[in-house]
Amino acid sequence: MKPAPFDYLVPSTIEEACAQLAEAGGGATLLAGGQTLMPLLALRMSQPFILIDINRIKALKGATRVDGGTRIGPMMRQNEVIADPTLARELPVLVTAAQHVGHHQTRNRGTIGGSIALGEPAAELPATAVALGASVEVRSTRGSRRIAATDLYLGPYATALEPEEMITAIHFPDWPDDSISLFREVAQRPGDFALVGLTGAVTVKDGCIARAGIAWFGMGPTPIRARQVEAALLGQPIADLDLAGLAELAVADTAPFDDLHATAEYRRTVGRRIFARTLGERLNRNGP
Amino acid sequence: MSTHPIQLTINGRRHDATVEGRLVLSDFLRGDAGYTGVHVGCEHGVCGACTVIVDGLAVRSCLMLAVQADGAAITTVEGLAADDGTLHPVQQTMRDEHGLQCGFCTPGIVMTLAALTGGPNKANSETLLNALSGHICRCTGYQGIRRAALKLAGDAA
Numbered sequence: 001m002k003p004a005p006f007d008y009l010v011p012s013t014i015e016e017a018c019a020q021l022a023e024a025g026g027g028a029t030l031l032a033g034g035q036t037l038m039p040l041l042a043l044r045m046s047q048p049f050i051l052i053d054i055n056r057i058k059a060l061k062g063a064t065r066v067d068g069g070t071r072i073g074p075m076m077r078q079n080e081v082i083a084d085p086t087l088a089r090e091l092p093v094l095v096t097a098a099q100h101v102g103h104h105q106t107r108n109r110g111t112i113g114g115s116i117a118l119g120e121p122a123a124e125l126p127a128t129a130v131a132l133g134a135s136v137e138v139r140s141t142r143g144s145r146r147i148a149a150t151d152l153y154l155g156p157y158a159t160a161l162e163p164e165e166m167i168t169a170i171h172f173p174d175w176p177d178d179s180i181s182l183f184r185e186v187a188q189r190p191g192d193f194a195l196v197g198l199t200g201a202v203t204v205k206d207g208c209i210a211r212a213g214i215a216w217f218g219m220g221p222t223p224i225r226a227r228q229v230e231a232a233l234l235g236q237p238i239a240d241l242d243l244a245g246l247a248e249l250a251v252a253d254t255a256p257f258d259d260l261h262a263t264a265e266y267r268r269t270v271g272r273r274i275f276a277r278t279l280g281e282r283l284n285r286n287g288p
Numbered sequence: 289m290s291t292h293p294i295q296l297t298i299n300g301r302r303h304d305a306t307v308e309g310r311l312v313l314s315d316f317l318r319g320d321a322g323y324t325g326v327h328v329g330c331e332h333g334v335c336g337a338c339t340v341i342v343d344g345l346a347v348r349s350c351l352m353l354a355v356q357a358d359g360a361a362i363t364t365v366e367g368l369a370a371d372d373g374t375l376h377p378v379q380q381t382m383r384d385e386h387g388l389q390c391g392f393c394t395p396g397i398v399m400t401l402a403a404l405t406g407g408p409n410k411a412n413s414e415t416l417l418n419a420l421s422g423h424i425c426r427c428t429g430y431q432g433i434r435r436a437a438l439k440l441a442g443d444a445a
Contacts, residue, residue, distance in 0.1 A: 002312060002331060003312070005310055007290045010355075034351050034352065034356075035333060035351055038312070038332070038333060038353075039351070041310070042350065043332060051309065053356060103422030104404075104415075104421075104422055105336060105339055105348050109347050109351060109352065
């Protein structure tokens with residue numbers, strides 16, 4: 001047996017899962033798609049006493065339109081996100097981001113909520129939630145609360161979720177139909193962790209940027225919202241954007257590391273380049 | 289530690305078993321059910337050799353627990369060829385295009401291609417080539433596998 005022993009529980013409702021989490025008093029781990037947790041169990045890097053499998057909870061599946069946004073069940077598989085017509089219409093950049101998560105085979109199991117709860121700093125879906133202003137609805141036996149994605153991530157794999165809390169929905173606010181998606185990822189091979197990634201959207205009204213939501217992944221200990229460049233873009237006429245200057249501002253909030261695959265300076269350099277190129281291309285402008 | 293009764297279909301045959309919660313599906317398929325065509329390479333979701341089809345979808349069987357397959361219909365590489373030994377189109381194409389050498393990674397690749405070409409919505413060549421990124425092959429240099437995928441998508445290799 002590869003994993004260390006645990007008790008396996010398989011609740012069929014959210015209430016049952018919350019009761020089990022509370023009962024375990026921090027000794028339980030939730031099993032969503034398992035595409036990160038199963039390797040950690042196999043390598044015994046994670047040894048929970050109790051594993052709570054939430055795959056059979058129907059209320060955690062599917063996406064629905066709600067007032068002012070889209071509510072996504074955390075157990076929606078990444079390949080279901082890619083194939084969903086509502087999400088393709090409402091949140092095209094989320095669909096593009098999901099296409100870059102892992103491989104086809106892992107996306108058949110891996111879930112949007114699992115990825116968002118894990119908080120891998122180089123992951124596409126947490127950064128997209130941060131960029132688009134999403135929030136997560138979390139529940140425990142003590143009640144439910146909403147956490148803005150920008151407040152969710154504290155560090156690598158560290159989130160504001162309490163041990164007995166679980167994500168019950170992810171809410172994405174509406175973006176206008178003519179929003180322009182921004183997404184670019186640089187990785188060594190498809191399915192590898194991003195060395196540098198950019199995700200988000202902008203809207204243009206009367207020739208000027210009216211709204212901007214932009215975040216980085218692989219550029220620091222958490223997904224990083226590019227607040228300085230968002231602020232600088234607002235109200236700017238797209239005809240005379242200073243792409244090179246904006247690219248400099250775009251990486252100002254990042255805090256990349258050196259690792260085996262790339263230096264921090266490489267990541268910032270590539271970040272500036274992909275920001276200017278992606279924004280320029282999407283707004284039909286030539287690069288700097 | 290907990291044990292659980294499970295009931296599932298493997299290659300059209302019903303199996304009943306009692307498994308420990310921590311038993312992974314790949315080990316159950318090989319060790320308990322005897323489907324040794326499920327190859328385990330890295331055993332933590334990187335290499336793709338253990339890919340099987342669960343309820344129509346290609347998944348890594350080392351990244352599922354056996355207990356999670358309760359009620360599922362699973363196809364392993366043993367379930368592809370006809371009873372008279374006629375190869376499945378994916379197997380035949382991999383053979384024709386020299387898509388294998390040592391054969392260790394092959395069952396996983398074959399199951400991914402079979403899952404994506406077997407249903408009513410046949411995948412295009414871009415999707416098939418992209419899905420191959422989920423497999424590691426140390427012999428072939430991938431060119432034969434790519435040719436097989438392109439041929440299966442209906443594109444000239």
